[in-house]
Structures are given as C-alpha cells and as structure tokens.
Amino acid sequence: MKKTLLITTCFLICASAFCFDWPQSEVTKNSFNSYFGQNRGGILSTSVVFSEPDEVKAAEDGYITAIITENSDDSDFFPSTLGTAVILAHNDDLISVYGNLDAETLTLNNEKEHSIDGGAIIASSGNSGYQENNGNLEFKIIDSKNKAAINPVVLMPRAEEEIPLTLSGIIIVSKNNDYYDINTYKTYYSGLYKVYFKRNPIATPYKTSVSINGIIVDQLSYDMITQENNKLCIIGKKKYTAADIFPNDDLQLLGEAMFTPGRATLGLTISDMLGNVKQLNYNILIK
Numbered sequence: 001m002k003k004t005l006l007i008t009t010c011f012l013i014c015a016s017a018f019c020f021d022w023p024q025s026e027v028t029k030n031s032f033n034s035y036f037g038q039n040r041g042g043i044l045s046t047s048v049v050f051s052e053p054d055e056v057k058a059a060e061d062g063y064i065t066a067i068i069t070e071n072s073d074d075s076d077f078f079p080s081t082l083g084t085a086v087i088l089a090h091n092d093d094l095i096s097v098y099g100n101l102d103a104e105t106l107t108l109n110n111e112k113e114h115s116i117d118g119g120a121i122i123a124s125s126g127n128s129g130y131q132e133n134n135g136n137l138e139f140k141i142i143d144s145k146n147k148a149a150i151n152p153v154v155l156m157p158r159a160e161e162e163i164p165l166t167l168s169g170i171i172i173v174s175k176n177n178d179y180y181d182i183n184t185y186k187t188y189y190s191g192l193y194k195v196y197f198k199r200n201p202i203a204t205p206y207k208t209s210v211s212i213n214g215i216i217v218d219q220l221s222y223d224m225i226t227q228e229n230n231k232l233c234i235i236g237k238k239k240y241t242a243a244d245i246f247p248n249d250d251l252q253l254l255g256e257a258m259f260t261p262g263r264a265t266l267g268l269t270i271s272d273m274l275g276n277v278k279q280l281n282y283n284i285l286i287k
Contacts, residue, residue, distance in 0.1 A: 102126025
C-alpha cells in the first residue's frame with residue numbers, strides 16, 4: 001500500500017509539467033557517470049552522478065536546510081562522501097541534495113539566507129566528495145515523509161535519448177547459491193531461483209521483469225529506493241537489498257522465480273525510462 005501511494009504521489013508531481021529542472025544546463029544521454037540504483041562500492045546509489053563539471057543550480061524553489069562543508073554525517077541517504085554539499089527542502093516533503101561541490105564557489109550562506117529560487121546558482125561542482133579528482137555533481141532527491149530516495153529522472157524533463165541497455169550474460173542462482181549459465185544449463189530442479197544479467201557499467205534499467213510462460217512473476221522498479229532495517233532496498237515482489245541486487249561487481253538482479261516441474265519459457269525483460277525494451281526468452285526443463 002505504501003509503495004502504491006508513493007508511486008502515485010511521484011507521478012502526480014511530475015505530471016504537472018515536471019516541477020523540477022535539472023541542476024546543470026544541458027542533459028543528454030552522456031551527461032551521467034552513474035545512474036540512480038547503480039552499484040557503488042556495494043551500496044545502492046541514491047544519486048545520479050554527472051559526467052562533466054559545471055555550474056550547479058537549484059532544481060526548484062526551496063528553503064536552505066543545510067550547507068555541509070566537512071565530512072560529518074554517516075547516514076545512507078546523506079553519506080559523508082558527499083563532501084561539500086547543499087541540501088534544499090521543497091514542497092511535497094521533497095529534499096534535493098547537491099554534493100561534491102567546490103566550497104570556494106558556494107553562493108549560499110544558511111545563516112543569512114533561508115530561501116532560494118529555482119535556477120539560482122548554488123556553486124560549481126568540485127572535488128570534495130566521493131569522486132576524488134573528478135569535479136562532477138552528485139545529485140539526489142529524497143522523499144522525507146516516506147523515507148525514500150526518488151529517481152531524479154522521474155521528476156525531471158526527459159532527455160531525448162538514454163544510454164542503450166544490454167541484456168546478456170544470464171545467470172540462474174539457486175537457494176544454495178549454485179550459479180548456472182543459462183546458455184549452458186537448460187534443465188533445473190524445482191525451487192526458488194534468482195535470475196541475473198550482466199551489469200551495465202553506467203546505466204541502470206528503469207524496470208526489470210521475469211516471467212514464466214508469459215506470466216510476470218517478479219518485477220523490479222528503479223523509480224525509488226526505500227530504507228528498511230537501515231538497509232537500502234529496491235522493490236519487486238519483495239524488498240531486495242544491495243547484496244541481493246548486486247551479488248558481485250558483474251551481475252545485477254532481474255528478479256526471482258519459482259521453478260515448478262514441467263517445460264517452461266523463461267522470459268526476461270529490461271526497459272529504460274523512455275520505454276525502450278530488451279527481451280530474451282529461454283526454453284527450459286524443470287524436474
């Protein structure tokens with residue numbers, strides 16, 4: 001129920017002509033070094049990381065909540081690796097976060113200023129955060145009421161293109177943590193399995209799904225990342241932690257499926273925010 005309410009809220013927000021704008025001037029498919037939901041050192045990234053240094057603007061009218069100039073916070077949503085950062089509060093309980101800024105170019109002072117207009121210059125991106133020697137903005141949006149990070153792309157004007165996704169290297173993993181390359185193994189014992197594909201190094205899908213005989217049995221959505229028991233999670237038929245999504249640096253979860261005896265067609269799908277879809281189907285035998 002909470003998931004439904006949050007997703008509804010998000011899309012009502014973005015339906016009104018995208019109430020947020022990108023914090024850098026021009027956004028194309030090559031604008032990011034890392035997408036929302038990517039694997040960053042074993043943690044689900046709640047940010048998008050820009051690929052080029054630039055001036056950083058407020059994404060929308062807001063109130064200055066914090067200006068961080070030293071590494072003093074250790075939560076998952078506001079990690080100390082943000083370096084010099086600005087946090088703004090907006091309507092609908094949304095918070096925008098601008099990390100890895102150049103402290104010398106900050107235009108704000110939270111002791112003297114309390115509000116900011118959308119489009120106003122905050123600073124230039126710098127080398128103060130996680131991306132050592134890379135002067136690139138790290139940007140995130142948090143839903144403070146529902147304790148979730150929102151994929152910024154959901155709320156922003158769409159780029160005309162996204163980095164093309166690839167769907168390959170399919171691996172089936174049993175509950176006993178046995179790994180099977182689906183191009184080699186076509187026969188499986190009944191039971192619960194996780195299905196993985198080769199992780200794309202920059203882009204992440206907006207949605208992934210697993211189907212059996214044309215019926216979707218699991219679907220993961222990267223519109224938000226929630227927090228439960230101090231762990232960040234992607235929501236599918238259940239909440240998947242970073243360890244579930246990325247068992248190693250090479251693989252990413254498509255979903256879970258219960259294999260029951262008989263012949264079956266295993267369908268695997270990934271799609272991006274623009275609706276571009278990649279799909280694979282495999283005929284397997286389940287004993």
